[in-house]
Amino acid sequence: MSSRDDILASVRANLPRADRPLPAVPLFGNTTPPSLLAAFKDSLHRMGGMFLDPPTSGDPLASVRAKIASAKVVCSTVPEIAGNRDITGVAAPHDLADVDFGIVRASFGVAETGSVLLSDVDLHVNAVAYLAQHLIVLLDPEDIVVNLHHAYRRPEFRDRHYASFHTVPSATADIEGVLIHGAQGVRSLSVLPIARELGSTTH
């Protein structure tokens, strides 16, 4: 017998005989906030992320352009803004080690936690979201769900190979409980609410 058969046989033999039906989990979304975007912004701030308020007039991407103005290497995976490192030309993840700013679009956001979901389809090369020093995420305000229960009903968890909730930049409190942003992944994470360009929908 293989070790796999051994384990399965042992589990079958030892399974507790509990007569309990599989529980159905409710969506817990009865208290939907009046504005999902405002709730998302609050959660993001609470966790230590940056929310880029869209300008009332003029270039909606002005705040992003200002951020990347003095950066050396910018890798963008979105059509809205151009970088100087073409992600489609990246042969191996290592080639992204010197990226200062990564710019990506989230599949969706979660108001409850201030998280954005970045999948392999959004990132092209997953490592860009971790090797870049700073990450800027575009989020369509229409793509915000109320909580994690709603989030797990989304199709991304069934049709993508990789999908990750990012909630503010990487952090550690492993030395004396002192909170430090910029542990091993990105040092900062900013979210700009901006509608998807027509025709660029990925789901």
Place this chain on the structure above:
Amino acid sequence: MLTEECGFRHYMASVGIEVIETDLGERIQQLDNEDSSHVVVPAVHKLRTDVAEVFAKTIGTDSANSDVHYLAEAQREATRPLILAADAGMTGCNFAVAETGTFVVCTNEGNADLSANVPKLHIASIGIEKIIPRLEHLAVFVRLLSRSALGSPVTQYTSHFRGPRVGGETHIVLVDNGRSERLGMEEFWTSLKCIRCGACMNTCPVYRRSGGLSYGATYSGPIGLIIDPTFNQRKYSNLPFASTLNGSCSNVCRVKINIHEQIYAWRRVLVERHATPLAKRIEMKAAGELLSRPAAYRAAIAAADMALAHLPRFIIYNGLNAWGRHREVPHPPKQTFHSWYQVNRGGKQ
């Protein structure tokens, strides 16, 4: 944790493969040749000056600089080239979903996602108890984990792996190592519900004083007391006795494991199976005889107090008295509580 439980790092070293921990706390412990002392905060027992000393010796930081930001930055810069050059990245798993074949890794530092997404090869080791039925159940557990561990709504990174990335390979190793056997132990199987949030450790009065290393096992704290004996009953036979049975751990447990009741149950099981050392069995038998006879007990206490007050040091601090090995024995009271009570309150209601 799972790889420590299996002695993975030592084994790999013996076949010439170096394993590098990428979590800051784990890395501090690895560089200091020490085991992890907490499931969520591995180097919780070290002060910043201790970390500065370890890093100065190993990764060349300034030993006089114990600024926490400086130390964390130094580890980031020292670890990144190692990740970029690694042939394989390994992760554990917090939850695995049977319905979709997804496994979920929760971290705050981003180290797991770097390890999984930079080297070509990703290997995930998963304890079989991490498997939950459906995606809809995952929401409950993801919401529960970080709230119970750190009090934050969610971990910084909650990553879902369902297949390899383009040009990469993903391998999953499902580990039993005694888990399926534990499933058949009527009194103890619910310990498999543990999500490793560390809440029981943070509340435990014993753990908070003694620290995790004193347990001498991969899993410390209250949860360690009830799962370590399932790996080796003889080696860990003393652990379930190191508890006051105050029940704080059971009160805070988010997955409702009756930890303190299982600690008590393990004592019975270990004694029945003669897994406890002979000296302890003799002591317990003698204590049982004595405690069942109040007059004899009172006489023994008075005699012991008298002896402690008058015996020379070399007798009290002999090799057999473990209580005197690392500390001073407390001064004996002038009279026992019972005799004090008789004098001061005797005969009164």
